[in-house]
Amino acid sequence: xxxxxxxxxxxxxxxxxxxxxRLGVEPVLTDDASVLRNADKILFPGQGEASSAMAYLxxxxxxxxxxGLTQPVLGxxxxxxxxxxxSEEGDTGCLGIFDVDVYRFHPTRHEDKVPAMGWxxxxxxxxxxxxxxxxxxxxxxxxxRQACASGNKSLFRGNVLNAEGGCQADYxxxxxxxxxxxxxxxxxxxxxxxxxxxxLHKDNFWSTQFHPEKSGKAGEQLLKNFLAL
Amino acid sequence: MIEIIPAIDLIDGKCxxxxxxxxxxxxxxxxDPVAQAKEFERQGFxxxxxxxxxxxxxxxxxxxAVLRKITDATGLKVDxxxxxxxxxxxxxxxxxxxxxxxxxSIAVTHPELFIEWLNRYGTDRLILGADVRNGKVSxxxxxxxxxxxxxxxxxxxxxxxxxxxxxxxxxxxxxxQGPAIELYKQIMEEYPHLNLIASGGVSSNEDLSGLxxxxxxxxxxxxxxxxxxxxxxxxxxxxxFKANRGLAKRIIxxxxxxxxxxxxxTNFVNLRSAGDPVExxxxxxxxGADELVFLDITASFEGRKTxxxxxxxxxxxxxxxxxxxxxxxxxxxxxxxxxxxxxKVSVNSAAIRRPELINEIAGEYGSQVCVCAIDARNDADGWxxxxxxxxxxxxxxxxDWARExxxxxxxxxxFTSMDHDGVKNGFANEALARLAEEVPIPIIASGGAGxxxxxxxxxxxxKADAALAASVFHFGEIKIPELKEYLCNEGINVRI
Numbered sequence: 001x002x003x004x005x006x007x008x009x010x011x012x013x014x015x016x017x018x019x020x021x022r023l024g025v026e027p028v029l030t031d032d033a034s035v036l037r038n039a040d041k042i043l044f045p046g047q048g049e050a051s052s053a054m055a056y057l058x059x060x061x062x063x064x065x066x067x068g069l070t071q072p073v074l075g076x077x078x079x080x081x082x083x084x085x086x087s088e089e090g091d092t093g094c095l096g097i098f099d100v101d102v103y104r105f106h107p108t109r110h111e112d113k114v115p116a117m118g119w120x121x122x123x124x125x126x127x128x129x130x131x132x133x134x135x136x137x138x139x140x141x142x143x144x145r146q147a148c149a150s151g152n153k154s155l156f157r158g159n160v161l162n163a164e165g166g167c168q169a170d171y172x173x174x175x176x177x178x179x180x181x182x183x184x185x186x187x188x189x190x191x192x193x194x195x196x197x198x199x200l201h202k203d204n205f206w207s208t209q210f211h212p213e214k215s216g217k218a219g220e221q222l223l224k225n226f227l228a229l
Numbered sequence: 230m231i232e233i234i235p236a237i238d239l240i241d242g243k244c245x246x247x248x249x250x251x252x253x254x255x256x257x258x259x260x261d262p263v264a265q266a267k268e269f270e271r272q273g274f275x276x277x278x279x280x281x282x283x284x285x286x287x288x289x290x291x292x293x294a295v296l297r298k299i300t301d302a303t304g305l306k307v308d309x310x311x312x313x314x315x316x317x318x319x320x321x322x323x324x325x326x327x328x329x330x331x332x333x334s335i336a337v338t339h340p341e342l343f344i345e346w347l348n349r350y351g352t353d354r355l356i357l358g359a360d361v362r363n364g365k366v367s368x369x370x371x372x373x374x375x376x377x378x379x380x381x382x383x384x385x386x387x388x389x390x391x392x393x394x395x396x397x398x399x400x401x402x403x404x405x406q407g408p409a410i411e412l413y414k415q416i417m418e419e420y421p422h423l424n425l426i427a428s429g430g431v432s433s434n435e436d437l438s439g440l441x442x443x444x445x446x447x448x449x450x451x452x453x454x455x456x457x458x459x460x461x462x463x464x465x466x467x468x469x470f471k472a473n474r475g476l477a478k479r480i481i482x483x484x485x486x487x488x489x490x491x492x493x494x495t496n497f498v499n500l501r502s503a504g505d506p507v508e509x510x511x512x513x514x515x516x517g518a519d520e521l522v523f524l525d526i527t528a529s530f531e532g533r534k535t536x537x538x539x540x541x542x543x544x545x546x547x548x549x550x551x552x553x554x555x556x557x558x559x560x561x562x563x564x565x566x567x568x569x570x571x572x573k574v575s576v577n578s579a580a581i582r583r584p585e586l587i588n589e590i591a592g593e594y595g596s597q598v599c600v601c602a603i604d605a606r607n608d609a610d611g612w613x614x615x616x617x618x619x620x621x622x623x624x625x626x627x628x629d630w631a632r633e634x635x636x637x638x639x640x641x642x643x644f645t646s647m648d649h650d651g652v653k654n655g656f657a658n659e660a661l662a663r664l665a666e667e668v669p670i671p672i673i674a675s676g677g678a679g680x681x682x683x684x685x686x687x688x689x690x691x692k693a694d695a696a697l698a699a700s701v702f703h704f705g706e707i708k709i710p711e712l713k714e715y716l717c718n719e720g721i722n723v724r725i
Contacts, residue, residue, distance in 0.1 A: 022548065047597075107669075111665075113671055113694075117597055181271035183270060184303055191470065194273045214572065215549075219548065
């Protein structure tokens with residue numbers, strides 16, 4: 001299996017490379033259109049600032065390449081935000097895979113600090129749970145059916161996503177000042193100041209606001225699941 | 230808990246509000262109902278009430294294309310009403326993505342047809358719209374009053390299986406004079422299991438709190454939202470959103486590294502060796518540490534190279550975030566360590582000497598990579614900062630410096646109380662709480678951990694976002710899984 005990581009001017013890509021190495025995968029870090037188009041899986045990770053990242057992608061014509069990809073693509077953190085329509089960060093037009101706009105967190109209380117940094121639970125969206133929650137089945141059943149209902153196959157297989165809260169669920173590591181609101185493509189959400197999108201999915205595009213590569217065993221499982229899609 | 234459902238009323242494809250149902254009182258609030266729906270979704274609402282006022286007037290569905298656009302663009306669960314008179318209208322509404330339809334007039338004029346729909350589409354997909362004026366059910370866009378009394382009218386349909394009732398008090402609607410709370414209480418007393426949706430008159434956060442307190446399951450907000458009288462935060466609060474939950478409190482083992490070996494000082498002297506930092510870090514990560522801190526206490530150039538190599542190994546082998554510090558004096562040090570794979574760097578004495586360093590790091594790499602470490606002691610004249618591993622006092626107050634560091638772009642404060650460090654008698658909770666109060670960035674508590682209760686106190690009394698410790702972990706006095714279990718049982722949000 002060939003795994004390509006989109007090479008652009010975002011930081012912290014090395015940690016994704018390291019995480020893939022730990023899973024026994026040797027990724028190619030590339031901005032070459034044909035290498036990207038021919039890879040089995042694409043990762044679009046990074047930390048950075050939206051307008052300079054988009055400027056770089058456009059300059060290298062990677063915007064059109066990414067939009068045209070048909071294999072599974074996983075956006076991570078700024079990668080997720082760049083897959084959206086527009087970002088408040090630098091008033092930036094983004095790739096528009098997900099037709100939703102990215103906003104900056106505005107703290108409503110002193111305890112709410114920006115950037116939001118740390119571990120959080122995520123939970124499958126209520127709408128997708130409701131779709132499959134007809135007869136009071138166990139939570140794991142719910143989650144499996146939720147995954148099916150959202151056409152999500154197995155991105156969360158083996159992960160414990162908690163709809164109620166409590167310390168037993170999987171936590172993921174987030175570092176961000178901007179967020180993707182709840183939207184049609186939200187398949188898991190997290191809470192910080194307001195409920196927002198933790199994971200998005202549409203067609204062959206998946207994305208996480210959190211960093212699976214820094215999220216311990218839970219993140220490792222999710223990456224493994226993505227590679228198995 | 231109450232479900233708050235924002236409303237979009239449509240005339241000519243625009244988002245409007247009427248007063249008491251009078252079409253002449255029309256006020257346009259948004260030309261773009263799709264943008265409005267997206268805004269509601271962004272604010273954390275899950276549902277949307279769409280009323281086709283053109284439809285209500287024309288007695289057939291009119292704005293189904295707008296409905297389609299809203300359900301295509303959002304994940305909101307939409308109930309749709311206004312002008313639904315025929316089976317074809319219902320099918321059009323469902324085809325346009327409505328989750329539920331609200332049916333009013335037909336239930337009054339053609340009860341047998343309503344029951345037929347109830348059976349055909351299911352009780353979860355139908356909302357009985359009961360619009361009331363002077364105790365009588367009103368029909369046809371509120372232009373006519375029927376002879377039906379509300380409660381007997383409801384009884385008939387509840388017995389037939391209706392679960393959702395949207396009750397609008399027309400005399401209140403759009404008046405911002407408060408909802409018809411007595412009417413709703415009366416209905417709930419009669420039918421405690423009904424999903425009653427209160428509509429009309431909500432004018433303030435207090436009105437919503439009142440409905441919630443009286444056990445009304447759902448409420449529509451219209452004009453009050455558009456007029457800015459209701460806060461999104463209050464709505465989320467009443468809907469059961471727990472903003473408090475948010476981020477887990479973090480447990481951070483700290484590893485002091487000298488010449489590739491971990492060491493830990495007690496009150497910054499008497500170093501004791503505790504093994505290979507990467508192995509130890511991995512052990513902590515596997516046992517549930519949320520982050521790691523590696524501090525380079527080597528002074529020499531060769532030692533720095535060894536430390537950078539170690540950072541690369543940590544980045545390769547460990548799958549949680551880690552911070553590195555010690556000897557970071559300029560931006561090139563930061564670059565070297567971040568390139569080696571560190572997630573964050575911590576600056577201490579160098580930032581006190583040259584505070585611009587914080588601006589430079591935050592400007593180049595973002596606030597999230599910049600941890601400002603502060604060693605301080607509560608001297609006779611108050612909390613003061615110390616540099617050079619705690620050997621030299623500087624004339625700089627702890628709280629002043631922490632605020633300044635935050636202003637300059639630091640992402641976190643790592644505060645070590647030298648008075649508490651190594652004493653194992655608890656963290657400096659008073660100073661921590663004051664930092665949490667005065668500084669707008671996360672605070673990591675350090676110095677004083679001796680038993681599990683100390684961590685709880687640092688989070689509860691000290692309001693710290695994270696707690697860092699070394700020797701209690703290194704020498705196995707506290708095991709992280711047990712600590713996490715304890716904190717969870719104490720009601721603290723921790724990751725297990």
